[in-house]
Amino acid sequence: MLINILLFAVGLLMLIKGGDWFVDGASSIARRFKLPELLIGATVVSIGTTLPEVMVSVQGAMAGSGGMAYGNAVGSIICNTSLIAALTIAIKPGKVERRSLLMPVSFFFLAAAFYMTVAYTTQQFSRLVGIILLATFVVYMVLTFLQMKKTPAKELDGYDSVEAELFDAEPDTKQSPMIKDVLFLIVGAALIAVGARLLVSNGTAIAEELGVPDTVIALTFVALGTSLPELVTAITALLKGHGALSLGNIIGANLFNLVLVGGASMAISPFAVPGESQLMGVPSSLVMDLPVMLGVMLIMTVPALIRGKLSRVQGIVLLGVYAAFCTVQFVM
Numbered sequence: 001m002l003i004n005i006l007l008f009a010v011g012l013l014m015l016i017k018g019g020d021w022f023v024d025g026a027s028s029i030a031r032r033f034k035l036p037e038l039l040i041g042a043t044v045v046s047i048g049t050t051l052p053e054v055m056v057s058v059q060g061a062m063a064g065s066g067g068m069a070y071g072n073a074v075g076s077i078i079c080n081t082s083l084i085a086a087l088t089i090a091i092k093p094g095k096v097e098r099r100s101l102l103m104p105v106s107f108f109f110l111a112a113a114f115y116m117t118v119a120y121t122t123q124q125f126s127r128l129v130g131i132i133l134l135a136t137f138v139v140y141m142v143l144t145f146l147q148m149k150k151t152p153a154k155e156l157d158g159y160d161s162v163e164a165e166l167f168d169a170e171p172d173t174k175q176s177p178m179i180k181d182v183l184f185l186i187v188g189a190a191l192i193a194v195g196a197r198l199l200v201s202n203g204t205a206i207a208e209e210l211g212v213p214d215t216v217i218a219l220t221f222v223a224l225g226t227s228l229p230e231l232v233t234a235i236t237a238l239l240k241g242h243g244a245l246s247l248g249n250i251i252g253a254n255l256f257n258l259v260l261v262g263g264a265s266m267a268i269s270p271f272a273v274p275g276e277s278q279l280m281g282v283p284s285s286l287v288m289d290l291p292v293m294l295g296v297m298l299i300m301t302v303p304a305l306i307r308g309k310l311s312r313v314q315g316i317v318l319l320g321v322y323a324a325f326c327t328v329q330f331v332m
Helices: 002-032 037-062 066-091 098-122 127-150 153-166 178-210 214-226 228-239 245-268 284-307 312-331
Strands: none
Touching: 002 037, 002 178, 002 214, 037 066, 037 178, 037 245, 066 214, 066 245, 066 284, 066 312, 098 127, 098 245, 098 284, 127 245, 178 214, 214 312, 245 284, 284 312
16 A cells, blocks of 8 residues: 555656656747747647646556546546636736637637536447547647737737746757757656556555545546646746736646547547446536536636636635535545
């Protein structure tokens, strides 16, 4: 049991460092080819910070642990929103750029509607569902790229400096060697892959030892662990006085959790909606997990889109929801 816990912790550390190096390498390569800084932040960085969830969920699905794949994707969205974003909002609420949030928010709720419809009507995530979600990811990436290409250069300048601060990007005049960027990319991806395997295998072993369903472990501990890159980004943004900007990164990561993490898991190894935990004879994932996922995103995004700013009350409410969610998971 102790060895499992230690290996679980090692897996988390490998995921965090691997994601960090992957983002550094990918961002540097993207800049080398003169891609807009905003495009890098909205795509490469978001994908990089979501890679731990991708690897954990895919490996969980391949190992026959559909509960791990499902719980990690849904749990990461809940954790990103009601813990990470909530902390940022509660500590330092601020204004948000409504126009930049509109597309990722729209895509998220479109994907969530499809995801939840399939879950409630069939209780089975087929390979076709996974392919549709992955196709949604591709469409989002293409539209984001086109949107960024149309953005005037002067609108990118201000964001460039912020992104450089948040992700410690080196200016072009001090660009690192190409071989170093590629090495960071490869080593980062390898650490993520190995860390994910350690996390899944030992997380499952701990769950079995404690008699806790895989889904509960995935919705709480694994989801929190794989969301640490987003947490680091949010804290960095807050310390540098750009707390509101982390909202866009988190919404992007949440979208990727549905369409990329969920889609890849289903396409590789289809699985059913977990039914280990029941509430009133219905899988708790349908009664609690999916409604909470949708609810916290509504609490965070709708007021921001309407008012153009965040309030401390939103953050406090979201933190309360997360505390209640985790408590219920372990007392069911």
